[in-house]
Amino acid sequence: MSAVRVAHYLNQFFGGVGGEDKADTPPELRPGAVGPGTLLQQLLGAAAQIVGTVICGDNRVAERETETVPEIVDLLRGLRPDVVVAGPAFNAGRYGLACAAVSSAARRDLRVPALTAMFAENPGREAIDRSVLVAVAGATAVGMKADLERLACLTMKTVRGEALGPADVEGYHPTGRRVNEFGDRTGAERMVDMLVKKLRREPYVSELVVPAFDRVPPAPPVKDLRDITLGVVTTSGIVRAGNPDGIESWRATRWARYSLAGVDRLAPEAFTCVHGGYDNRYIRQDPHRAMPLDVLRRYLADRRLGRLHETLYTTVGNVMPVERARRLGREIAQELRDAAVQAVLFTAT
Amino acid sequence: MAFCSAIPTIPVSAGVPRVIHGRAVPYLLGDPSLPAEREYLLRERLTATALSTLTADVSEPIVFTAE
Numbered sequence: 001m002s003a004v005r006v007a008h009y010l011n012q013f014f015g016g017v018g019g020e021d022k023a024d025t026p027p028e029l030r031p032g033a034v035g036p037g038t039l040l041q042q043l044l045g046a047a048a049q050i051v052g053t054v055i056c057g058d059n060r061v062a063e064r065e066t067e068t069v070p071e072i073v074d075l076l077r078g079l080r081p082d083v084v085v086a087g088p089a090f091n092a093g094r095y096g097l098a099c100a101a102v103s104s105a106a107r108r109d110l111r112v113p114a115l116t117a118m119f120a121e122n123p124g125r126e127a128i129d130r131s132v133l134v135a136v137a138g139a140t141a142v143g144m145k146a147d148l149e150r151l152a153c154l155t156m157k158t159v160r161g162e163a164l165g166p167a168d169v170e171g172y173h174p175t176g177r178r179v180n181e182f183g184d185r186t187g188a189e190r191m192v193d194m195l196v197k198k199l200r201r202e203p204y205v206s207e208l209v210v211p212a213f214d215r216v217p218p219a220p221p222v223k224d225l226r227d228i229t230l231g232v233v234t235t236s237g238i239v240r241a242g243n244p245d246g247i248e249s250w251r252a253t254r255w256a257r258y259s260l261a262g263v264d265r266l267a268p269e270a271f272t273c274v275h276g277g278y279d280n281r282y283i284r285q286d287p288h289r290a291m292p293l294d295v296l297r298r299y300l301a302d303r304r305l306g307r308l309h310e311t312l313y314t315t316v317g318n319v320m321p322v323e324r325a326r327r328l329g330r331e332i333a334q335e336l337r338d339a340a341v342q343a344v345l346f347t348a349t
Numbered sequence: 350m351a352f353c354s355a356i357p358t359i360p361v362s363a364g365v366p367r368v369i370h371g372r373a374v375p376y377l378l379g380d381p382s383l384p385a386e387r388e389y390l391l392r393e394r395l396t397a398t399a400l401s402t403l404t405a406d407v408s409e410p411i412v413f414t415a416e
Contacts, residue, residue: 213362216364218366218367218407218408219366221405221407222404223404225400225403278375279375280375282375282379283376288379288392289376289377290376290377291378292378292393292395292396294389295393295397298393299396305400343350344350344351345351345396345400346351346352346353348354348360349375
């Protein structure tokens with residue numbers, strides 16, 4: 001059997017073109033393995049050959065994705081690959097997004113398996129097609145060798161069509177795919193066993209992963225509402241008429257900020273609601289039903305409330321993955337912090 | 350943060366400290382079956398309750414309801 005043909009994707013930095021100053025580099029093809037690909041080739045062994053490497057600047061992909069990704073895919077196609085490997089991207093955000101776009105497009109357009117590797121919190125993980133296997137990688141290139149070993153092993157297993165074990169054993173990020181397997185003990189026995197361990201305060205591993213919520217210590221109370229700046233945040237899906245920011249009606253990927261300066265009330269002509277998880281007609285009729293700006297304005301006029309941070313932060317909290325909610329929350333919280341907001345009125349539907 | 354929700358068990362299970370029980374999911378701070386003036390008064394009561402929680406000292410999730 002001839003060696004498996006591997007096409008590799010790297011950014012301008014790992015491709016040896018240059019740093020930030022070369023981040024606009026257009027896609028280019030190099031024969032064989034380049035940079036980390038050299039070590040990847042060693043780890044893959046004789047059964048696979050990196051036949052070529054496509055290199056592109058991160059900014060080029062980020063700023064001109066719709067034209068650049070097809071160019072990259074065309075170069076990859078010319079290599080007639082059996083598998084496409086991108087990265088590792090570690091925790092580099094733009095590189096991670098580029099690896100996600102390239103591997104997803106390769107999977108879709110070339111119909112070959114695609115893999116990449118990145119750190120758990122890399123934003124590229126959210127953007128990736130679910131059929132692309134994402135190997136676990138460290139936050140930086142310090143653990144390059146171990147990361148490439150994992151990636152090489154998963155690449156070979158994937159092209160050979162070998163069944164993968166659980167994510168934490170094999171070293172990939174969970175795909176959400178569930179695989180049936182036979183166990184020698186029934187669910188009832190395993191459950192009681194876990195319960196006994198829990199009661200004895202012994203370690204055990206749940207078979208059902210419940211999303212972990214951060215336990216945030218309550219903020220200390222404010223002394224007097226007349227001394228504070230209040231921020232307003234909502235996940236009810238109130239948006240400016242026409243939804244100019246394109247907030248999705250479910251699994252939203254973004255939030256928007258709208259200035260409230262000079263806005264006395266949330267008029268239905270100026271604001272609407274795009275939440276897709278409930279009958280939103282009552283909010284569209286009167287957005288105050290989800291954000292009481294009318295009441296707050298009266299409080300301000302009566303000097304019962306100090307100041308309003310004149311910005312509405314909004315998104316759609318419908319079927320949003322916890323990880324994404326955490327990111328959006330962190331971004332909004334940073335803005336509120338920068339604006340010296342002391343307390344927030346948050347409305348969730 | 351004062352967190353208004355129509356289903357307080359959700360924010361409470363996520364550990365949100367100051368939760369205000371809103372009217373209903375599709376009209377959290379209102380009620381389309383009420384005349385406009387009474388609906389505004391309902392919203393004002395709910396908002397007043399929400400703002401008052403900001404001055405409350407809490408150590409764990411508590412659900413506040415407008416009387």
